[in-house]
Amino acid sequence: MSVPYASPRWPAAAATTALWALAAASVVFWGLRLAAPADAPAPPPVAGTPQAAPDPAAVARMLGAVSTPAAAAATPEAASRFALLGVVADAGQQGVALIAVDGKPPRPFRVGATVADGYVLQSLEARAAALGASAGSATAFTLQLPTRPLATMTPPAPLPPQN
Numbered sequence: 001m002s003v004p005y006a007s008p009r010w011p012a013a014a015a016t017t018a019l020w021a022l023a024a025a026s027v028v029f030w031g032l033r034l035a036a037p038a039d040a041p042a043p044p045p046v047a048g049t050p051q052a053a054p055d056p057a058a059v060a061r062m063l064g065a066v067s068t069p070a071a072a073a074a075t076p077e078a079a080s081r082f083a084l085l086g087v088v089a090d091a092g093q094q095g096v097a098l099i100a101v102d103g104k105p106p107r108p109f110r111v112g113a114t115v116a117d118g119y120v121l122q123s124l125e126a127r128a129a130a131l132g133a134s135a136g137s138a139t140a141f142t143l144q145l146p147t148r149p150l151a152t153m154t155p156p157a158p159l160p161p162q163n
Contacts, residue, residue, distance in 0.1 A: 081116065082131070084143035089124035097121060097129040099143070 085106045086098035100106040101116050109121045112135050119140065122130045127145040132138060 078119070079141040079143065082119075082143055084129050084145055087124055087127060087129060087145060089126060095124045097124055097143075099129065 081102050083100040083106070084097060085100060087095065088097075089095035094111050096108045096110055098106045098108055099115055099121075109115050111121055111124060113121055115121050115131060118133060119131045120134055122132045122135060122139055124130075129143045130139045130141075131143065132140045
């Protein structure tokens with residue numbers, strides 16, 4: 001018995017077909033890419049004097065607006081600079097608060113310690129910290145711990161009966 005002759009031509013034919021398909025795909029891709037309309041260039045600037053932007057105050061006066069004194073720029077509230085992240089307090093309102101200042105990593109501060117320029121940690125409660133100008137001065141503001149949502153627990157699914 002003889003083994004039928006396996007022609008070595010089919011792998012070469014398949015590779016040739018694949019290469020021609022890849023070349024045709026490349027020609028189609030680049031043909032579509034080059035045939036696409038290009039963005040039009042920006043028009044040249046108009047020669048002459050540059051136009052000035054209109055003055056909003058002058059336009060407002062022309063339309064009959066009454067001038068009011070300019071309001072001072074509002075400074076961000078001082079309490080927004082601080083974030084209370086934790087409190088360890090006892091009944092005597094002493095202890096340590098974990099406070100982040102100006103978005104920096106939080107640091108622990110004892111009661112009476114300077115938290116930032118012009119602010120001292122005055123006292124602590126279970127979920128709050130009072131800050132003021134000095135230990136004996138009036139409280140400037142109180143930081144509260146964020147409230148956590150109540151966790152709702154679902155009962156576990158009953159086990160299937162065993163045979």
